[in-house]
Amino acid sequence: MNKAIITVVGKDTVGIIAKTSAYLAKNGINILDISQTVVQDYFNMMMIIDCSKTRRHFENIAADLAKIGLEMGLEVRCQKSEIFEKMHRV
């Protein structure tokens, strides 16, 4: 498994999950988990994805998602999951 984590931060709006998941589906990326919360009036969404079946390069996926986010006025980041696992799990 080649796990990565997508985070979306910004003002809540219609179609955030739809647009993101449409892109992922088109590129053969599986969504393992989705959760969301509101922190200080900001919408925070996290998706755990599996990139092992996609042929698209990881850097391009991150850049595409950032661009999709920008169009909706949101900050979208896609990072390999190890940074979170290493930091928060002994």
Add this chain to the structure above:
Amino acid sequence: MINISEVIETNRMILEENLDVRTITMGVSLLDCADASVKKTCDNIYGKLTRLAKDLVKTGNDIGREFGVPVVNKRVSITPAAIVGSACCKKPADFVKIAKTLDRAAKTLGINFIGGYSAIVSKGMTPADELLIRSIPEAMAATERVCSSVNVGSTKTGIDMDAVRLMGEIVKETAKKTKNSIGCAKLVVLCNAPDDNPFMAGAFHGVSESDAVVNVGVSGPGVVNHVLKNTCRGESFETLCETIKRTAFKITRVGQLVAQEASRRLGVPFGIIDLSLAPTPAVGDSVADILKEIGLEQPGAPGTTAALALLNDQVKKGGVMASSYVGGLSGAFIPVSEDQGMIDAVNAGALTIEKLEAMTCVCSVGLDMIAVPGATSAATISGIIADEAAIGMVNQKTTAVRIIPVAGKKVGDTIEFGGLLGHAPVMPVSNFSCDRLIARKGRIPAPIHSFKN
């Protein structure tokens, strides 16, 4: 599985609190580059560096993008140049040729600094060591990215006072020869210098190291400060210390991940993680701010040494468990010009060189990035170097002096270095003379290691 609050916490550290990996430094042995001809030695050096480190910058940037954490600097450290050039360099100008070669290699590789234009003279200088030291002012003037260091003492050998005397003159000359005296910002005099330090200007690849190695320096004063501000106001020392440890652990884990990833991709063994809290001139990335958050009005106030000792120790305790190998300098850095909080403390009259010297007894490194009047004598600079080296020698720790006697400036002026090097107020130095001490020849013997008092 990772939960959303953990993800938000990590990204807040990166985006708002300046968490970054400060440097991936590749140590490269140049022992096999030595030749009887200066030209051949230089060619060998250039060839080996541009071969081994050719993917360093790209790898650092790739890792930064994939994990979403900035890898700020990509650098190289080399075997002390005095050793590499000892067979071929017959005059200081020969060593300058090596410095220029290193600068050229650094530019080809796209790295911002290369460290190891160094001599290790803790007990005495070989003719090559002395030639290299005498070449430093010219080398600093003729290059842009080369960092130089001289180790003048150690706990096992004592202090080579002949080298200390010489370094006072060399620091002065370097200040005069380089624009804005910036050469002195790339020149550090050490005691007990570690072989695996990834941080400039004191980085070199010691002879105890293997052919090539990847060392990583993490950072995150902003993260520690933020956590203390939000959770530790008015809390006990137990809570304070636990919080610093926990935070240092998290910061260091990022460094460990990046180091292992860099090592794998470059095909070069992982050396060590340096646990130092390294500030930058950016607002919110300051060790001074942490000291204030612990409870001081300004760094330099009574209690500063205690607060710094606490901070330094907890950072190590938290970081050690987060990494498989820890080394380098590993502690809190307290440079003046590179930390806005320190600059403010100097300008407020709270922080003096004497207090900084006391602080260096309990923290990583020493008198770092301190600007003093251009008229400060070479003997006084040697005296300051000797004091720091003595602290390191007796306390079995690394100490260093990176002092800038800014040509033409006096107390109250400010000097601008730019970038990570920041800007510094020119600080007053004691006017009382140490000329007769510095004029003595020979060395200070190694200290006794019993009867600790």
